Amino acid sequence: MLNGKNILLCVTGGIAVYKAVALTSKLTQTGANVKVIMSESAMQFVTPLSFQALSRNDVYIDTFDEKDSKKIAHIDLADWADLILIAPATANIIGKLANGIADDMISTTLLAATSPVWLAPAMNVHMYSHPAVMKNFDTLYQFGYRFVEPSEGYLACGYVGKGRLEEPEKIINHIADFFDGSKKVLKNKKVIVTAGPTREKIDPVRYLTNHSSGKMGYAIAEEAASLGADVRLVSGPVSIDAPAGVQLIKVESAEEMYQAVLSQYDDADIVIKTAAVADYKPKKVYKHKVKKKSGxxxxxxxxxxxxxxxxxxRKNKQVLIGFAAETEKLDDYAIGKLEKKNADMIVANNVTAEGAGFGTDTNIVTLYKRNGSIDHLPLMSKHEVAAKILDAANRLLKDEQK
Structure with missing residues (x-):
């Protein structure tokens, strides 16, 4: 799958640089053309000569060191690549990219890139979960960047946890899957995702709503589109842009959301209801602003x-997935909802838990399935959670089609 593919490997400073050397060797062995850019910090761990010998190409370090006077190196490299991979990706480069900073060869090249960009983070477990880093992850995901999730294990700092650069073999498998169109596991599948809050009018200037930001639903819609699905995103009022390749259907009230989903439902394969729909609405909607009065x-x-x-x-062939945002008795409410609503899976979270409430860039969820299985997921970015949910949804769909 990688024979003749142009892979630009950007190596930033961290002890995991040694894995990037192995990654360069293995990518070259697959037939890929590999060019490497190193940060100054990366050179504190490994010399450029190692990458030059293994890739059989010049290694780029300095933005102003033009190896070919006929070309501007950072523009030429950005145009050359079929895929750009940052491995290891430090918190520093992640922060730079999220904020449009271009102060070295890597960050300058990446701002000029139009090809897909992947980041393989590697850092201390507490750095990885820091709110600023998580926010930067989310920003980059919205820009279209993708991540090779780090694994858990013993870290160089002595901690045990999430933050290890993924193994080179697994990274190469991810890249091969990306270039293999048959890995679009939801190709020709119709996926409906609801997201955000609803608004229930009281009068022309007031309404009832909730704190939902829509981030979880939008992350699921984007991930589903990347897997080849035909995605219909039915969204209440939010302040984030719709992902590329997704058909957005804007609604305001619970009734509008109901009608929009129902109009798309019959030929849907997967329906994921992340929206925080109002349970109640005013019985009377006033035509004019209600004026305050005494009492x-x-x-x-x-x-x-x-x-x-x-x-x-109404469910026949659809895989139906609901969300449960709770503050207590998570198991009881989620399992009860699973049975009462005839759903195939309920994704539940305790919105009072740190990192799992409305508006955050992270989530902590538990997946409850009809077969009785319960899968507790750790703190993850909402895009990582989206990938887990869609993997489970695809498995349920395959079971349904047997």
């Missing part, structure tokens, strides 16, 4: 349609 004011509410319940009643 108390009462707002009478009535139930909105339970969208997941209605979809569960």
């Amino acid at each position: 108390e004011e009462y707002l009478e509410l009535e139930r909105t349609k339970d969208i997941l319940f209605e979809l569960g009643k």
Whole structure:
């Protein structure tokens, strides 16, 4: 799959640089053309000669060291690459890229790149989970960058946890899968994702809503599109842009979301309901602004349609996945919802847990399936969670089709 592919490997400073040497060797053995850019910090661990010998190409270090006077090196490299891989990717380079900083050969080249860019992070476990780093991950994901998730194990700093650069063999497998179109596991599958909050009008200037940011749903929609799915994203009002390759359907109220999902439902393969839909709406909507007056004011509410319940009643071939944002008794409520709504899986989280509430770039979820299995996932970025959910959804779809 990699024969003749142009891979630009950007190596930043960390003890995991030694793995980048092995990665260069193995990529070259697959038939890929490999060129390497090193940061100054990376050279503290390994010399450029190692990469030059293994790649059989010049190693680039200095933005102003033009090896061919007919070309501007950082532009030429950006144009040459079929895929750019940063391995190891330190917190420093991740922060630079997320903020558009170009102060060395690697960051300057990456700002000029139009080819896919992957980052393989490697750092201390606490650095990896720092809110600033997680925010930068999310920013880069929205830019279109992708990540090779680090593995867990013993780190050079002495800690045991998440932060080890993924093994070269596994990175190469990911790259091979990327270039292999048959790995689009959701190709020709229709996926509906709901996201964000709903708004229930009180009068022309007021409404009832909730704190949902839409980040989890948008991450799932983007990940599904990257797997080849035909994605319909039914979204309440949010402040984030729709992912590329996704059909966005904007709604406001719970009723509008219900109608939009129902119109797309019959030929859907997977439906993932991440939206935080209002359970109640004002019984009366005023045509004019309600003026304040002395004394108390009462707002009478009535139930909105339970969208997941209605979809569960109509379900035939669809894999139906719901979300449960809870503050207590996670197992009881999630399992109860799974049965009551005729869902195939419930993704539940405790929104009071640190790193798992509305508006965060991370999440801590548990997957509850109809077969009784329960999968507790650790703190992850929402895009990592999205990948886990879609992997589970694809497995459920295969089981449904047997």
